[in-house]
Amino acid sequence: MSFLQSLADRDRVFDFLAPAASPVDVRHGPILYLEDVSVSFDGFKAIDALNLTIDDGELRCIIGPNGAGKTTMMDIITGKTRPDTGSAWFGSRHDLLTMNEPEIASLGIGRKFQKPTVFEALTVFENLELAMAADKRILPTLTARLTGEVCERIEEVLATIGLIELRHAPAGILSHGQKQWLEIGMLLMQRPRLLLVDEPVAGMTEQEMERTAELLTGLAGKGKQSVVVVEHDMGFVRSIARTVTVLHQGSVLAEGSMDRVASDPKVVEVYLGTEEEVA
């Protein structure tokens, strides 16, 4: 069938005309809701009856010793790992356990892995442009109007991540911290509602850590993004944390303000004898 013929086919739904996934509904509850989630690997319970609730616009830090289940929890939220039991909802409409990874990403859940994976030969601007093109709901070449919108969004994101001056620089010359911000920017291009960020400040200078703290706290907000940060650096967690969740052996050991969890004897006990220190 020719393209013109296919346009005349009244029953055909084109990808670029299809409505975007129904928006996340947070009117009556949290943006992310995990209930009684468990998963075992070869009989070992990596996640054990985990309950976690993240509110719209919240910035949540997740801490826990090595092997506590932090990565596995992120894998479950993004559809990479399917739990054996439990439920996982994105707002009140989207049952995450019925969806695959691309479907979950297109709902507005973005994940930033620890190592930055920007395209080094492309400029900062081009990296952001490419991130937008990866959004199947937008055809960047469709019309000039769309291209204008894309450019506007890129400018907004450049300002948010503090890389306006470096927009034409190849990503390969950026510092480690700047690459991390660019990758966060690439996620922002698709206007996620929930950002999962894994160890964002590992390997950063003090100054870069401060800038990252500002960036992440600035991103979180009702109707903007909710941000979940998994981080080992306790100084950084203290600098950004409102609510901290401590994972241990696949379930929540403690939750509350940094001061509250840091003085919880159960938390002190699991961190004793490890390299990390809750301070």
Ligand SMILES: Nc1ncnc2c1ncn2[C@@H]1O[C@H](COP(=O)(O)OP(=O)(O)OP(=O)(O)O)[C@@H](O)[C@H]1O
């Ligand atoms: N695919 C898998 N197969 C077998 N075991 C796994 C698998 N994924 C995770 N595990 C185990 O599950 C437990 C939880 O691992 P996970 O990586 O989620 O912990 P973590 O809190 O992210 O640790 P870290 O801080 O070291 O990254 C660990 O004991 C790990 O060895």
